[in-house]
Structures are given as C-alpha cells and as structure tokens.
Amino acid sequence: MFAVLSVEIRKLNRSLAVLLAVAAPSLIAIFTFFNLLRGKAPQPWEMWMVSAIGIWSFFMLPMSVTALTALVAHMEHGPKSWDHLRSLPLPRWRLYAAKAIVVLAVVAVMSGATLVLTWGAVTLGTTIKPNLMPKGPLEVGVYAATMGKVFLAAILMVAIQLWTALRFASFVPALVVGIGETFFSVVATSARAGVFFPWQMPVNMLATDTWRLNTALGLGCGLGLVVLVLAVVRLARREVL
Numbered sequence: 095m096f097a098v099l100s101v102e103i104r105k106l107n108r109s110l111a112v113l114l115a116v117a118a119p120s121l122i123a124i125f126t127f128f129n130l131l132r133g134k135a136p137q138p139w140e141m142w143m144v145s146a147i148g149i150w151s152f153f154m155l156p157m158s159v160t161a162l163t164a165l166v167a168h169m170e171h172g173p174k175s176w177d178h179l180r181s182l183p184l185p186r187w188r189l190y191a192a193k194a195i196v197v198l199a200v201v202a203v204m205s206g207a208t209l210v211l212t213w214g215a216v217t218l219g220t221t222i223k224p225n226l227m228p229k230g231p232l233e234v235g236v237y238a239a240t241m242g243k244v245f246l247a248a249i250l251m252v253a254i255q256l257w258t259a260l261r262f263a264s265f266v267p268a269l270v271v272g273i274g275e276t277f278f279s280v281v282a283t284s285a286r287a288g289v290f291f292p293w294q295m296p297v298n299m300l301a302t303d304t305w306r307l308n309t310a311l312g313l314g315c316g317l318g319l320v321v322l323v324l325a326v327v328r329l330a331r332r333e334v335l
Contacts, residue, residue, distance in 0.1 A: 114158065126212050139230055191326050194256060198252060244297075278293070
C-alpha cells in the first residue's frame with residue numbers, strides 16, 4: 095500500500111495539484127489582507143479567523159475538491175492508463191484507496207494552510223497599519239478544532255466527487271456535479287434541510303445550533319467514510335472504465 099501511495103504522491107508532484115493546494119488558501123489570505131487594510135478600527139482575531147474558515151468551508155472548499163478530484167482522475171483517464179494499472183499484480187482496490195487517501199491528505203493540508211496564511215495575512219497587514227492590530231486572544235486550538243470538524247464534515251462531499259470523477263472518463267460529469275451542487279448550496283444557504291446536504295455540511299460546523307453541528311458532522315464524516323469505502327469497492331470491481 096505504501097508503494098502505491100508513494101506513486102500517487104509523485105504523480106501529484108508532477109501535476110497542477112501543488113499549485114491548486116497553494117492557490118486556494120492564498121486567495122482567502124489575499125482577500126483577508128486587503129479587507130483588513132480597508133478597516134478603520136481593530137477587529138478581534140476571532141472575526142478574521144472564523145471568517146476565513148467560513149469562506150473556505152462555504153465556497154472555496156467545494157470548488158477546490160471539484161478541481162482536485164477531476165485532476166487526480168484525469169491523470170489516469172487522460173493517457174488511458176487504467177488498463178495498465180489494473181493489470182498490475184496487486185489488489186485493484188489499493189489503486190482507488192490510494193487516490194482517496196491522497197485527495198483527503200491534500201484537502202487536509204489546504205485546510206491547515208488556510209488558517210496559517212490567514213494569520214500571516216493579518217500579521218502582515220498590521221505591520222502596515224499597526225493601529226488595526228486584532229483585539230483579544232488568538233485561540234489557535236479553537237480555530238484548528240473548528241477547521242478539523244470542517245474537514246471531517248467534508249468527507250461525504252469528497253467521496254461523492256471522487257467517485258464521480260473516477261467513474262467517468264470525461265471530466266465533465268465531475269465538474270457538473272461539483273459546480274452544480276456548489277451553486278445550489280450557495281442559493282439555499284438558509285434552508286433548514288441544508289444540514290442534510292453534503293455540500294453544506296462543512297459550513298454547518300460554524301452553526302450555533304448544536305443539533306445542526308452534530309448532525310452535519312455525523313453524516314459528513316460517518317456516512318462519508320461509508321460512501322468512500324463503497325466507492326473503492328465498486329470501482330475495483332468494474333472491468334472497463
């Protein structure tokens with residue numbers, strides 16, 4: 095399994111995945127930086143960090159997952175290398191499990207980078223305008239725990255996107271699913287049933303209603319792992335992609 099994972103990591107290093115992993119969190123940091131410079135009075139650290147988590151979980155995370163899963167799948171679909179990979183003397187499920195692990199790892203790194211780069215953006219901004227230095231404590235543990243919940247709640251969304259991207263040779267179905275579901279998530283933000291919608295589960299980690307938070311986290315993580323395992327099993331049994 096480690097050999098398969100090592101190959102997947104090397105493939106990512108030769109792709110645009112690294113650029114995506116840096117660009118998405120950086121855009122949030124850039125937005126935070128210029129937004130801070132427009133300010134007239136200092137704001138608490140909580141406002142900047144929670145806002146970054148909200149932007150990430152609400153919009154940037156779904157779009158990043160859409161792009162990343164399409165990219166990972168196209169590395170095999172593009173050169174039509176599935177026949178070669180599936181003929182190797184190793185269990186087929188490892189091929190798909192490795193891709194799932196790598197995708198989740200990249201999403202986790204991007205989530206952490208969002209917090210770090212946002213902190214850096216605020217720190218840089220306040221060196222230019224010291225009078226805007228954030229008030230209150232920088233509760234790193236709280237923000238990291240919240241972002242961790244966002245990541246766990248996003249597993250179901252990742253599983254659906256990755257399954258779609260690996261199932262179809264064309265990248266269009268995966269893009270349609272990702273963009274379409276993100277659109278409906280945005281326009282139906284206030285919908286009470288949004289807690290059951292995979293693309294809204296991550297942002298529900300910021301909800302003040304404990305029921306919404308726990309339901310979204312339980313479904314996003316628990317059901318997400320089930321769907322991920324099911325995707326790996328079903329894809330491994332297919333003879334033709």
